[in-house]
Amino acid sequence: MVIISGNKPKPMSQILRDSVLINHPQAVRFSIAALTGGSLMDLAGLALTGTMIALFIATPILVFFSPIIVPSIVVLSMVTTGFMFSGGCLAATLAAVAWTYHYFTGKHPTVAEQLHCLKVKIGGKARDVKERVVDNGSQ
Numbered sequence: 001m002v003i004i005s006g007n008k009p010k011p012m013s014q015i016l017r018d019s020v021l022i023n024h025p026q027a028v029r030f031s032i033a034a035l036t037g038g039s040l041m042d043l044a045g046l047a048l049t050g051t052m053i054a055l056f057i058a059t060p061i062l063v064f065f066s067p068i069i070v071p072s073i074v075v076l077s078m079v080t081t082g083f084m085f086s087g088g089c090l091a092a093t094l095a096a097v098a099w100t101y102h103y104f105t106g107k108h109p110t111v112a113e114q115l116h117c118l119k120v121k122i123g124g125k126a127r128d129v130k131e132r133v134v135d136n137g138s139q
Helices: 012-020 025-105 111-138
Strands: 002-005 008-011
Antiparallel strands (some): 002 008
């Protein structure tokens, strides 16, 4: 059977094939999303299965070695805390020694010099703000 559409006759097999095929980009997007989602779900399931197997194997080992592991973790945390504290004390000591050295050798600015420097910085910022206000007000 041949159906004539326009001037060209089309065979019935081509008409059926054209009506069955989906040429919508939405269908392609859905199939890609479904495949991607399914693959990610499979990977999540494998990760969960691996985690459960690892916990199943590790739990007896952790229970057996807990009298050794727990005290060793406590000792290691205390040693780490001690090293961090001693490093902080060393840094504070070095800062104090450096300040004392600069103070007694006269390489530090006096209070009046520090205040003058601060006054110059604040004055410069105030001028900048004033210029911005004037520029914005004239626009």
